[in-house]
Each structure stands twice: as C-alpha cells, then as structure tokens.
Amino acid sequence: MDGTLWNPMELYLQAWNNGLKDSGVNKLLTAEEIKPLMGVEYKKVLDTILPGYSQQKQQEVHLNIERHRRDLIGKGLGELYPGVFDGLKILADRYKLFILSNCPAGLIRLFMDWAQINEFITDEMAYGVNNMPKSHNMKLLIDKYNLQNPVYVGDTDGDRIQTEMAGLPFIFFSFGFGKAERFYKSYNSFEEFTKYYLSL
Numbered sequence: 001m002d003g004t005l006w007n008p009m010e011l012y013l014q015a016w017n018n019g020l021k022d023s024g025v026n027k028l029l030t031a032e033e034i035k036p037l038m039g040v041e042y043k044k045v046l047d048t049i050l051p052g053y054s055q056q057k058q059q060e061v062h063l064n065i066e067r068h069r070r071d072l073i074g075k076g077l078g079e080l081y082p083g084v085f086d087g088l089k090i091l092a093d094r095y096k097l098f099i100l101s102n103c104p105a106g107l108i109r110l111f112m113d114w115a116q117i118n119e120f121i122t123d124e125m126a127y128g129v130n131n132m133p134k135s136h137n138m139k140l141l142i143d144k145y146n147l148q149n150p151v152y153v154g155d156t157d158g159d160r161i162q163t164e165m166a167g168l169p170f171i172f173f174s175f176g177f178g179k180a181e182r183f184y185k186s187y188n189s190f191e192e193f194t195k196y197y198l199s200l
Contacts, residue, residue: 001101001111002038003155003176005084005190009034011077012069016049019065023057025050038177039156041102041127066104073107074114081175085117087194092120095197098141100152104128135165142166153193157181 002008009031016034020027029049037045046058053061072078091097099108099121105128112118122145125137134152142150152163155176160183163170169184173193180186187193 001099001103001108003178004081004153004173005099006078006080006111006115008078009038009177011072011075012038014077015065015069015072018068019061022064022068023061025053025057025061035177039102039154039158041133042104066107070107070110073110078114080115081190083189083191083194085115087190088117088120091194091197096122096145096147098122099124100134100137100141101125102127102134133165134159134162138163138166138168151184154180 002012012034013029013031016029020029027049033049037048040048042062046053046062050058050061088097097120099112101108101124103126105126107128108124108126112121112124123141125141127134127137130137138150138152141147151169151171152159152166153171153173154160154163155173156178157180158178160170160172160180170180170182171193172180172183172186173190174186174188175190185196187196
C-alpha cells in the first residue's frame with residue numbers, strides 16, 4: 001500500500017508527531033527518519049523510534065499515532081501515485097488484486113474507501129489482524145483464493161525478503177520508499193506496470 005499505491009509521508013509524519021506529543025514524548029521526527037521505516041512491522045518501528053521505552057509506553061504511543069492516522073486519512077495529505085486508479089480499474093478486469101500490508105487492522109479499508117478503489121480489490125490482509133509477517137499472509141490469500149501464478153508487488157528489500165520466503169516472484173516499484181537487492185521485475189511507474197500486465 002505505502003510506496004506502491006500512494007505516498008502518505010506527510011500524513012504519517014503528522015500522525016507520528018501528534019501521537020508522540022499526545023503521549024508526552026519529547027521527540028519530533030522528520031520525513032528522513034520515517035522513510036526507511038515505511039512498510040516495517042509496527043513493533044520493530046516502535047523499537048527503532050523509542051528504544052529504551054517500556055512496551056506499555058510504546059503501546060500508548062502506537063494507539064495515539066493510529067488514532068491520528070485514521071483521522072487524517074481522506075483529509076488530503078496522502079496522494080495516489082499517477083496512474084493507480086485507472087490502472088487498478090483496468091487490471092481488475094483481468095486479474096484478482098489484493099492489498100497486503102504491515103499496517104494495523106482496518107487501515108487498508110480506510111485507505112480503499114478514501115481512494116475509491118473498493119470495487120477493484122478482491123480482498124485485503126493487514127498485519128494487525130493476526131500479527132503475522134507478510135510471507136504468512138501471502139500464503140493465506142493464496143490458499144483462500146486458490147491463486148495461480150501470483151506475484152507480490154513492493155518497494156523495499158523487506159518486501160523482497162518476505163516474498164522470497166513465501167516462494168513468490170517479487171516485483172519492485174522503484175518509485176516507492178526503499179531499495180531492493182534483487183527482483184523478478186522492476187517498474188518505474190504504475191503506468192509501466194499496468195501496461196506490461198495488460199500485454200500478457
């Protein structure tokens with residue numbers, strides 16, 4: 001979701017800093033600090049941002065951040081990447097499309113409502129539903145829908161690692177937030193990705 005379908009950096013930056021402030025943590029994050037943590041499981045993010053804090057305090061911060069993040073979705077801070085809406089609409093006629101993210105439960109649906117893409121997405125799965133890694137949740141969706149020749153699209157090397165653990169080809173979006181050591185295919189825009197999969 002983040003770094004593949006939209007750029008939510010400004011939204012997340014406000015959510016994090018408001019959440020830290022509400023929790024009484026005297027810390028102000030920058031976009032450069034948040035960027036490498038995009039797509040990472042929230043427990044690892046909290047350990048990185050708040051080392052030395054108790055799990056109870058980290059959880060308080062997390063809840064405050066999520067409250068702000070949910071409130072801010074749909075208020076104009078995040079933006080879809082060019083070609084995403086039209087691309088999903090066209091691809092959905094030929095393929096089953098899924099959103100799988102390391103975000104809390106319910107956040108994907110809020111994003112889908114804001115982006116108005118519900119009709120294009122077959123199903124979604126968030127880390128917050130079962131606290132399991134992406135590789136596990138990829139397999140859940142594959143089994144549930146009996147998928148043939150699935151691929152996973154991501155924008156970080158963490159995505160690549162989880163995809164390889166699930167035994168799937170990894171497609172890298174270079175316009176996202178991270179880098180990848182290797183990939184099955186790489187695309188510089190969502191339009192380029194859409195064009196290729198329509199040509200098959």
